[in-house]
Amino acid sequence: MPEFDLDALGWNDELAENLTPGLVPGRVAAAHRGAFDVWTADGAVRSRLPGRALHDGLDVGVGDWVGLGDGLIRMVLPRRSAIVRNAAGLTTTAQTLAANVDVAFVVSSLGPDLEPRRIERYLVTIWESGANPEIVLTKADRLDDPWPLVAEVESVAIGVPVHVVSAHTGRGCDALRARVPAGTTAVLLGSSGVGKSTLVNRWLGDEVMATKETRSDDDEGRHTTTHRQLLTLPGGGLVIDTPGLRELQLWDVGSAGLEAAFADVEELAADCRFGDCTHEHEPGCAVLGAVESGELAHERLHSWRKLQRELHAIAMRHDALLRKQELRKWKLRAREAHTRTRLR
Ligand SMILES: Nc1nc2c(ncn2[C@@H]2O[C@H](COP(=O)(O)OP(=O)(O)O)[C@@H](O)[C@H]2O)c(=O)[nH]1
Ligand SMILES: [Mg+2]
Ligand SMILES: [Zn+2]
Incomplete structure (x- = not known):
């Protein structure tokens, strides 16, 4: 089994400092259904997440640095970057x-x-x-x-x-x-x-x-x-x-990505008369003005609006999901407290 030079894979002091002592560092080289190939100094190993991590929705992606213990992925080290989409389908789950x-x-x-x-x-x-x-x-x-x-x-x-x-x-x-x-x-x-x-x-x-x-x-x-x-x-x-993605659903990403990808529209928007201009119908809208004059393609504005709506919808769904999880936790705690009182 070939061994890997961790430094050549990008291992560094910062990652080392974050690794829980006793765990074996490795980089995730492939993700299969439920299993991961992890490259370590001793060679490639097939590993998976412990049940508990799966339950907590821990998301591991190819390229992640992980800490292995007893052959299982015990921790994911802080990421320098992560390309995350909303998992295909109707759910709201991050997929790296x-x-x-x-x-x-x-x-x-x-x-x-x-x-x-x-x-x-x-x-x-x-x-x-x-x-x-x-x-x-x-x-x-x-x-x-x-x-x-x-x-x-x-x-x-x-x-x-x-x-x-x-x-x-x-x-x-x-x-x-x-x-x-x-x-x-x-x-x-x-x-x-x-x-x-x-x-x-x-x-x-x-x-x-x-x-x-x-x-x-x-x-x-x-x-x-x-x-x-x-x-x-x-x-x-x-x-x-990577295999082809049938769809790239945006993840709950905030607005920085959209602003950077549509820097031209953002720049125009800075010149709108109203600070909260929606660029739909307002007088003095620099964005609509640019579409009118042909400086900005109409499709580009359309696409910007569409992605904005999509981000908004995902944020709402994600919020609702978090609220539901909170509520479930709260109910569980209340039930536990109730049981404790009865046992006393
Ligand atoms: N004409 C041409 N065909 C290419 C080129 N690169 C790939 N292909 C063809 O495109 C098809 C898909 O290539 P593949 O690498 O499997 O695409 P992937 O699904 O993105 O990995 C194959 O039939 C390739 O031969 C290229 O530079 N020129
Ligand atoms: Mg391919
Ligand atoms: Zn405007």
Whole structure:
């Protein structure tokens, strides 16, 4: 079993100070249903959360540093960053897609499927996470002139670097690889089929991750991207490959992510006549003025409102959930107190 150099995985003094003495440190390299692959100085181990932690809703993601005791994950060390979404479905549960990442690549393929609205959604989540977003546009070989699409993406990704690559011709791949120097961790996020695993394989110089073409019956040994997987790149640096997300539901994130992702709208809003302008109908609204003059795309304002409403709804649901949990705890305590009085 290969051993891991924890320092190369990003282990540092601050993490060490936070580790409860006696626990074995490790980094979560893969999350399977209920089980985790954890890389430790003694090699990779398969671990899980104790029942109690599961009950408390402890959320562990790939990239997390954890402390192991008796083979179980006993603690999650403080995170430098965390990309969190609301778990798919109707519940209100945080799901960490990746933790302790420095750069998050939002990957889309150049072509008719390119979705600026989806990119905005990713950016809100990433700006909130503590990681730096960068945009990767793949399959550049399929277009004679990618630049109109690139310009469209740049208009919704204020201040975010946009990379144009082709994993087939190699265009832009080395420059992108250089964004993940030794000691840092990147994550690739984006829909299924945009070429994330192909890019990772190119960096690894090997077909480690199964891609659409390589997925077949004799692929047993390969990691299909059905789960999130941490990989070490030759020459240092780590990358987390992820399966495509069918939906990226925002988590209860506060407004910083939205403000950063929509810096253009926020800047305009500062010039509205009324401080509490809703940018719906007010006179002297700089945002509506900019839409009118064509300076701001109407879709952009529409998208901003939609995401804002979504965040609000999630915050409300989350609050309601917390209230319910509080009430349950309170009832439990009251019942315990009652039992104690009777026993006395
Ligand atoms: N033309 C072209 N196709 C690519 C490129 N990168 C990946 N693909 C193809 O896109 C499909 C999906 O790739 P894959 O890496 O599995 O996507 P993932 O789901 O994002 O991991 C495969 O058929 C790849 O061969 C590229 O740079 N150019
Ligand atoms: Mg893949
Ligand atoms: Zn306004």
